[in-house]
Amino acid sequence: MTTLVLTVVGDDRAGLVSAVADIVDSHGGNWENSELAELAGAFAGIVEVSIAPDRADDLRAALESLAGTLTVTVHAGSA
Numbered sequence: 001m002t003t004l005v006l007t008v009v010g011d012d013r014a015g016l017v018s019a020v021a022d023i024v025d026s027h028g029g030n031w032e033n034s035e036l037a038e039l040a041g042a043f044a045g046i047v048e049v050s051i052a053p054d055r056a057d058d059l060r061a062a063l064e065s066l067a068g069t070l071t072v073t074v075h076a077g078s079a
Helices: 016-026 053-066
Strands: 002-011 030-039 042-051 071-076
Touching: 002 016, 002 053, 016 030, 016 042, 016 053, 042 053, 053 071
Parallel strands: none
Antiparallel strands: 002 042, 002 071, 030 042
16 A cells, blocks of 8 residues: 545635545545644645555546645655
């Protein structure tokens, strides 16, 4: 498994966590750990995801569909 670290930022509103979780799940990823917060009307989070290496690029591409709602940056983890 490959570990990815996602950073997510956007205007706080209902359904943001669910949107990210649904994309991770539909691509066979596992949401391992996260730190999520609402700060001054903004939603911010860091999410650790494990995924099969051959599915990581598809997950990255799918997360781009959240543009306009959330800014998602994907970093390769070291674990």
